[in-house]
Amino acid sequence: MSLCYQCGKCSAGCPIRFYMDIAPNKVVRLIQLGLYDEALKSSTPWLCAGCLTCSARCPNNFDLAKFMDAVREIALEKGVEVKEKDILSFHEAFLDQIKMHGRSYEVGLVAEYKMKTLNLLQDVDSAPGMFFKGKLGIMPHNIEDKKSVRDIFKKTSKK
Amino acid sequence: MKPLTGGNMRFGYYPGCSQISSAKEYDLSLKKVIGNLGVSLDELDDWSCCGATSGHVTNHKLANGLAMRNIMLADHQGLDNIVAPCAACYNRLILSQYETFNHPEIKSEIEELLSTKFEKDIGIFNVLELFMKIGLGKIVENRKRELSNLNVACYYGCLLVRPADITKFDDAEEPTSMERIVEATGAKTVDWNHKVECCGAAHSIARRDIVVDLSKKIIDDAIAHGANVMVVACPMCHTNLDMRQRTMKKVYPGHKEFPVLYLTELVGLSLGMNEKELGIDLHYIDFKYDDNIIKNTVA
C-alpha cells in the first residue's frame, strides 16, 4: 500500500469516477492514514467495477483494483454500512445462485435481486426481450456436483 | 473440411454461464466457426460458475476457490488448455491460476479448500488467442464472403488484455490482435479511442444508469470514427452494448441503433454462414448482411 504515491492517475482514468463520492486514490490515502472508517463507508469501493484500468496504468505498479476488493471484504467483515446497497444486493444474489445451482441462473438472480431491493420495475426493459428471443431459460442450469460448490462457499464463508 | 496442418486441434472448453443463456449465439457461432476451421472443443464436464465480478469483489478466497474448481476439473479431465470465450471468465481463471501458482500461501489455502493438489499450469485462452492459435491463414483460405463494406470497431473492453503482464498476449493500451483477426475476414477496421474503455458490466443490473452512460460513450466514439459495426469478444460487453441500447434510446432520445456482433459471428459471416446459423437474429439490434448490402446500420 505504501507503493501508492498519490499521483491520481488511477482516479483520472477510472470509468466510474464521476459516480463515486470520493476518488479511488483518496480511498488509498485514507487507508494509508489509518482512517479505515472513512474509507469503508464511501461509495467508491462498491461502485468500482473491477475493470483494472487503474492497476494497468498505475505508474508505481500498485494494484488498486485488488486493493478495492480487499477494502470491500474488510467492510463486509466489519459490518460497515454499505452505501451502494443495490450493488451489494446484486453481488449477494448472484453468488446465491451459484451456491444453489453451481452456475448463474438469471431468472433466479433477477427475482432474488428484486426481492432484496424491492426495486421491482428496474429491469423490465430487457427481460421481455430476452424471453422473446429465447435466451432466458425458465429453468436453472444445475450442475451435478453441487455439493462441491456449496462446500467452497461454506469453507470460505466469513460469517 | 480441410484438415489443419499438424492434425486436428483440440481445445478444452469452458463456456461460462452466459454462454448457455444470454449469450447463446456466442456459443453457437463459436462452435460453428471453429468446427468449420477444423478445430474441436471438449467441454469441461460439470463446470461451475467462475464467480465473476461478484466473487472477487466480495470474497477473495471464495473467488479463487470457484475459479480453481474448474482448473481442477480440467486437470482431472486431462486437458492441457481451456478456451474461455467470456472475458470475465477468462480474466478470473487466468488471475486465480496465476495467484495460485505464484503465491505458495494461496496455493496451499486453495488446495486445502478443494482437497486437491495443483501441479499442472493449464493454458487459458480467450477467443482472440484461439483464432491466433488456429492461424489467421485458415480464415483467409476458407473465406467465402467479401466483407470489405464493413468498417469494424474492435472493442476489447477492460478484462481481456489486463493485466498485460499476466495475460501477456497484447498491448494493454493499444491492442491489435482483434484487428488482425477482423482484417483476415476481409473487413476493414477503424482506429478509434475507446477500445479498452470499461462498459461497467459489473453494474449491469444494479446501476443501469452508469452502464448506459458508459456504453453510450463507447458506441458514439465508434460511430464518430466511421465504424458501421462493432465487434466484441465477451458476452457481458455484448449485453451492455447491444441490449442496453433499448434503455439508451430512452435516456438519450437521439440515439441511433448500432449493431454489435460477436467476433465469432463476423468470422462466421466471412466463412459464408448465415445470420440464423450464427444466431445474429437473437441480437437486440438487427444486423443483416445480404452480400454487399448493409441494411439497418448506421453509415
Place this chain on the structure above:
Amino acid sequence: MKIGVFICHCGENISRTVDCPRVAHFAEGLPGVEYSIDYKYMCSDPGQKLIKDAIREHKLDAIVVGSCSPNMHERTFRNAAVSAGINPFLVEIANLREHCSWVHDDVEAATEKAIELVRMAIEKVKRDKPLTKIRVPVTKRVLVIGGGIAGIQAALDIANAGYEVVLVEREPSIGGHMSQLSETFPTLDCSQCILTPRMVEVYQHPKIKLLTYSEVVKVEGFIGNFKATIKKKARHINEDLCSGCGLCITKCPTKKKSYNSFEENLAFRPAVYVPFPQAVPNIPVIDETVCMYYKNGKCGMCVKVCDRGAIDFEQKDTMLVADIGAIIVATGYKLYNIEKATPESKYKGYGEYGYGKYRDVIDGLQFERIASASGPTAGEIKRPSDGKEPKKIVFIQCVGSRDPSKGISYCSKICCMYTAKQAMLYKHKVHDGEAYVFYMDIRAGGKMYDEFVRRAIEEDHVKYIRGRVSKIHEENGKYIVKGEDTIAGMPVEIDADMVVLATAMIPQDNAPKLAQTIGIPYDKHGFYNEAHPKLRPVESTTAGVFLAGACQSPKDIPESVAMASATASKAIILFASDTLEREPVVAKVNEDLCAGCFYCKKVCPFGAIEVRDIKDVNGIIYKEVAYINQGVCQGCGTCTATCLSKSIELAGFNNEEIFAEIAAL
C-alpha cells in the same frame, strides 16, 4: 634482518588497557628483533626522533610500530623511516588503539591480543620487500567524447590551459541538445545566442582538433597512456575544399526525402544537408540512404553546382589513432519517446497518451523547436497537424519519469523547470491562450528556480493541476485530457488543442556500448557511474576517465557546465607533472609458473591483465602467459586469489607475507 619495535602509549589511550612495557619487552625477545621500546607519543616530534635515532643507531632494516590505525599515522611513520634511510614499505603498523585498547576492557586479554598483533606485524615485516612507487609517463592530450555544451566547455577550458584536445562528435555538428532549445530557464535567454559563440571558439581554437561525424571505436591503455581509435564517417564532401556556401543544399532535388532530426521530425531535409544553419563546422553531409546518386547513379546536381569541386561520392570512412592522457565523456542524453508522431509512424510506447498516434501530442524537444525563432514555424506556436494556433495547451510532467511501471524510477530533474518555461513562452506568444500543467510535485531546487515556477503561476497565470493524467484521446480535433485534481479531489477533463509531454531524460542509445569500449561502469538505466556520489562526482572509477553533463544523470545546463569545468581541472591536475606516481601495491605474474589459463584476466575488475607471448630464441611463440599492466592494476588481489597455479603475487600482500601473519597467531 634487524627489526625495531616501537610501542606507543597514545597518552593513556593505549596504555590504559594495554600493558605497553610488557608488550615491548615481549617483542624484544622475538627472533629478529634488535631493538624494542615503548613511549608516550610516538607520532610526536620527539617520538619520531626516537624512531629515527634508533634506526640509525641500531642499523635497523625494518620497523614495526604498535600504535593507532594505519589510516591515522602510517604515512607519518613511513616518512620518518625514509628520512632515516629505510624503504617505506618496510614499515608495519600493529593497530593497538582502534582494534585493541579502545574496544576491550580487560587489561590481561587486551595485552595478550596486543602482543599477538605485534608478533603478526613482525612476521610480516620480515617478509616485506622494499618497493618503489611506480612512475608512468603522461600524454598531455585529452579526448573529449560528445560535443554538447558539456563537451564544449570541457574542451575550451583544457585548451585554454594550453593542452591539446581531440573533440569527437557523432553528429555532423557540435552543439548537442542545447542548440535545439529556444530560450533557457531561469533567465529566458536565447539558447543559440549564448551557445553559438562557444561553438565557433571551439572550431577556431588552435589547441582543439574537432572531429565531427565521428565515433570512438576503441580505447586501449590506461591513465596517462590511452590509445584511442576514432572512426571518421564519410561525409562525401571534402572538408578542405568546401566553403559552406550551401548551394548544393538548395539545389538538391530530394527536398522532402527525410525527416529533419534536428527539428525533431517536424520538418524535412534533403539528402545533402547541414543539421542547422549555425552548424559548426558549416559543412554539409550527404545522406547515402536518401541521395539519388547512391540509389540509381543518377542526379549529381550537387556536383554540378559546387564550384569548389568539394563533392566526393567515393569518400570512405577513415580511422584515426590518437595518444591520449585523459578522457572526458560528455555524450549527454536523449528523450524517452519511442516513436515520434510522424504521419506514417505506428503507435507504440505510451499508449494511454496517444504518444506517436496523435500528431499534436508532442514532447518537450518538439515544443522547443516550435517555440524557437529559427524553428520550423519561425517561433510561432502552431500545431503540427494543421498549423493552427492552439488556444488551449496542456503540459504533462513526469511522463515516463518516476514511473517504475515503464521502467524508469528516477526523477528527470529538469522537466519541472522546462515545463514552466515552455508554459510561460506559450503564454507570452499566445496571449489569449490557456495553459495547464499536470504535475506530481514541483522540483525546482536551484538559484531563482522556484521563483521562476512561481512566476509562471502568478504572473503568466499558468494553471497548475496536481495529478497524473490517465488517458488522452482525440475527439473532433480536440484532445481530451483526463486527469484528476488530487488536491480538490475532483476529476478534470480538458479539451486541449495541443499536448506537450515532459518525457523522461534517458541515456543515449549507445551509452552502454561506449562504456564497454572505454571500460567504465554504468547503472541499470545506462547512465555512467561516478566514482563516489559525493566526493568524486565527476570521475569514473576508471583512473583517467571523467564524466561531464547529462551522460551521468539528468542535468540542466548550469550543472552540465559546472561538471565540465570540474572534469577539465581534473585533467589539468593530471597533467601538472610529467609522470604519474602510484602506490606500488600491484600484482605481478611469475611467467615461469603461469599456465596460461587466463582466469585472472576474466576476473580482473580493471582489465589490467593482458596476454603476452613468450618466444624462444628463434622468435617462435611457445607459450602464452598473463601479463599485468602496472599502470592499470589497482592492487585488489582478486587475480591472486583466482590463480590456480599461484603464479601471481600482490606486492605488499603476497601469500608469503599473509601466511607469516597467520603463522604468528
Place this chain on the structure above:
Amino acid sequence: MSKQKWEPKIVAFVCNWCTYAGADLAGTSRLKYPANTKIIRVMCSGGIDPVFILKAFERGADGVLVSGCHPNDCHYNAGNFHARRRWDLFHKLLDFVGIEKDRLQFSWISASEGKKFADVITKVTKDIIALGPFKTYQDMNAEFTTVFPEFAEAGNKEIAYEEEMTNG
C-alpha cells in the same frame, strides 16, 4: 582473567577500504567486543585466497571471519562480487568435508558500520565458543587438499562462465 578457561582463536580477513575502516570506527566509538579475533588486512575481499583460510585452521584457528565491502560498494567495483561467488562454493565444500559451517562466517561491513563490526565479532565469538575447540583439522587435512584443487577449478569455471554471461 584466569587462563584455565578455553578461549577460541579467531582470524578475521578484512578488506582495507570498508571493514578495516569499520573496525577503526568501532574503536573510535569505543564499542566493546571480545578480544579473541585478530585482524589480517588485505586490499579487497576478492583477494582472499581460500588457502589463507585453510592455513588459518591449520595454525589452530577455531574460526574464521571474512568481511568486505557491501556488494556494489566495492572500492574495486567487482572484487567482492568474485569473493562472494568463491565463498559460496567454498562454504559448501567445508560442509562437505565436515567442518561446521559456522566456523567460517562472512559479512559485509562498511566503513561507517562500526556498530555492526562489534556486533559481528561478538556473534562470531559466541558461535565459535558454542562449537568448542576445533581439533579435526589434522584428521581431514589430507582429504581436504585432495578436494581442494577441484573446488578451485570449479570456482574458476563458474566465474569464467558468469563473466561470459555478463559481457555478452
